[in-house]
Amino acid sequence: xxxxxxxxxxxxxxxxxxxxxxxxxxxxxxxxxxxxxxxxxxxxxxxxxxxxxxxxxxxxxxxxxxxxxxxxxxxxxxxxxxxxxxxxxxxxxxxxxxxxxxxxxxxxxxxxxxxxxxxxxxxxxxxxxxxxxxxxxxxxxxxxxxxxxxxxxxxxxxxxxxxxxxxxxxxxxxxxxxxxxxxxxxxxxxxxxxxxxxxxxxxxxxxxxxxxxxxxxxxxxxxxxxxxxxxxxxxxxxxxxxxxxxxxxxxxxxxxxxxxxxxxxxxxxxxxxxxxxxxxxxxxxxxxxxxxxxxxxxxxxxxxxxxxxxxxxxxxxxxxxxxxxxxxxxxxxxxxxxxxxxxxxxxxxxxxxxxxxxxxxxxxxxxxxxxxxxxxxxxxxxxxxxxxxxxxxxxxxxxxxxxxxxxxxxxxxxxxxxxxxxxxxxxxxxxxxxxxxxxxxxxxxxxxxxxxxxxxxxxxxxxxxxxxxxxxxxxxxxxxxxxxxxxxxxxxxxxxxxxxxxxxxxxxxxxxxxxxxxxxxxxxxxxxxxxxxxx
Ligand code: GLN
Numbered sequence: 001x002x003x004x005x006x007x008x009x010x011x012x013x014x015x016x017x018x019x020x021x022x023x024x025x026x027x028x029x030x031x032x033x034x035x036x037x038x039x040x041x042x043x044x045x046x047x048x049x050x051x052x053x054x055x056x057x058x059x060x061x062x063x064x065x066x067x068x069x070x071x072x073x074x075x076x077x078x079x080x081x082x083x084x085x086x087x088x089x090x091x092x093x094x095x096x097x098x099x100x101x102x103x104x105x106x107x108x109x110x111x112x113x114x115x116x117x118x119x120x121x122x123x124x125x126x127x128x129x130x131x132x133x134x135x136x137x138x139x140x141x142x143x144x145x146x147x148x149x150x151x152x153x154x155x156x157x158x159x160x161x162x163x164x165x166x167x168x169x170x171x172x173x174x175x176x177x178x179x180x181x182x183x184x185x186x187x188x189x190x191x192x193x194x195x196x197x198x199x200x201x202x203x204x205x206x207x208x209x210x211x212x213x214x215x216x217x218x219x220x221x222x223x224x225x226x227x228x229x230x231x232x233x234x235x236x237x238x239x240x241x242x243x244x245x246x247x248x249x250x251x252x253x254x255x256x257x258x259x260x261x262x263x264x265x266x267x268x269x270x271x272x273x274x275x276x277x278x279x280x281x282x283x284x285x286x287x288x289x290x291x292x293x294x295x296x297x298x299x300x301x302x303x304x305x306x307x308x309x310x311x312x313x314x315x316x317x318x319x320x321x322x323x324x325x326x327x328x329x330x331x332x333x334x335x336x337x338x339x340x341x342x343x344x345x346x347x348x349x350x351x352x353x354x355x356x357x358x359x360x361x362x363x364x365x366x367x368x369x370x371x372x373x374x375x376x377x378x379x380x381x382x383x384x385x386x387x388x389x390x391x392x393x394x395x396x397x398x399x400x401x402x403x404x405x406x407x408x409x410x411x412x413x414x415x416x417x418x419x420x421x422x423x424x425x426x427x428x429x430x431x432x433x434x435x436x437x438x439x440x441x442x443x444x445x446x447x448x449x450x451x452x453x454x455x456x457x458x459x460x461x462x463x464x465x466x467x468x469x470x471x472x473x474x475x476x477x478x479x480x481x482x483x484x485x486x487x488x489x490x491x492x493x494x495x496x497x498x499x500x501x502x503x504x505x506x507x508x509x510x511x512x513x514x515x516x517x518x519x520x521x522x523x524x525x526x527x528x529x530x531x532x533x534x535x
Contacts, residue, residue, distance in 0.1 A: 003265040004170035007141040010195025012178040016069030021141045022078035023249040028256035030272040036133035037075045041143040042150035046092040057304030061459045065435025090229035122157040149199045159203040168266035174206035178213040183350040196229040208235040243285045287323035294347040296367045298360045300328040308354045313515035316526035334363030349377035349529035352384030358407045365391045377528040380504030386416040387503040397477035417467040439492040445482035447493045458507035466491035501528035
């Protein structure tokens, strides 16, 4: 029977509820349980796919093509599992379903209301995910902060759900912040008490408090929190700021966090096996070398916009006990060739991640040219591959004015063009080529060596593709098409075999990297960067 763990947040936003949930997932997995997760987001967008990365950070894509919140990325990385579109629930998608039913006449005669119609739909989403994953534990994180008007239908649904499944089958972990006042040298518990009161006013009692804090919580303050918030003393868990997010599961385990959860959910305790994770954390916290990798993109002011790319780079570094320093380069600053050279001269490798729109594209082309001409290890992702093909077409294959039709509709050489089935698409929500597709890898290529396989599956999120009409010309000029869709129609990976690592892919490898299993293409990049630095 599945047990349910709801995670709410209070006091402030950006507390790291996602990391707490992901860490709990990791701990439960390490005890041999199966875990599924869901993220509830109270905003009205049907999914975050249409939101600017500046507003909401990265859009994480699942195998089945859902465009979801970046927290899902943390969950997949910590738990090492693949989740689905049922893992992501927004107010927008819930209301859309209910309104569609109303228009169809499903509620004929009835007044459609938040309670019970919206809350029933929310509860049915919990049930659907349970049916798909049949996990031992289902972790459900509610985005936003308790007290937000938008979050109320979700909170009410949890209240109903907990009452329906009964004591011992569902718990609520409430995450709060303990601010530190330097003048009095104290951690303050009052904001946490208040946020628990707000939670209670909606009929929900937390069973566990996870308190984010910069300092250790004194025993007296833990006791105070337990008393005022009606939780057991052992259920007041400290969550200190850590150097690496991957340390969090271990810090929580030291306080017996997962066993406290098991006890509350009337499940017998189990020993955990965290040896390999401990080994990972040891490599993270005791690096033997450092390398510097540049990310040249457009959303560099908000690192969350590329969070999976950053994590993937780090994962590949961990394997070598290397600490990877990220150098953020705004591609617009690379439009000037001299400045581009200056910015790249101290890095060991460069990544051009995905993106949309023309801003900074010419700068990206300069970055790629520099990498190609100077044998600087390079990985291009999605738009990064489209730019690599454009750069190669212009400067190696001699196709003057080559471009993607996303940036120049009248280019004499549209080497990147809209896919046929995209030409008639209207509207922006969920209309791209999304989710996992198989790819055939060319024997003997760098990509083949990296993957150790000729058959792979990777996740996509784009509208444009390399124009098939130019493949022969580009091949003749030396570009190797090392990954193709199984029907041979779509270019998925290109590379220049003479260089140490110059590989670009149309898909997003960053969605499949795990801390203990770095993605082959990132591993290729980092291995080449380290080799060059050490020779
Ligand atoms: N803008 C490009 C496209 O739509 C690339 C998208 C991306 O990098 N995710 O194809």
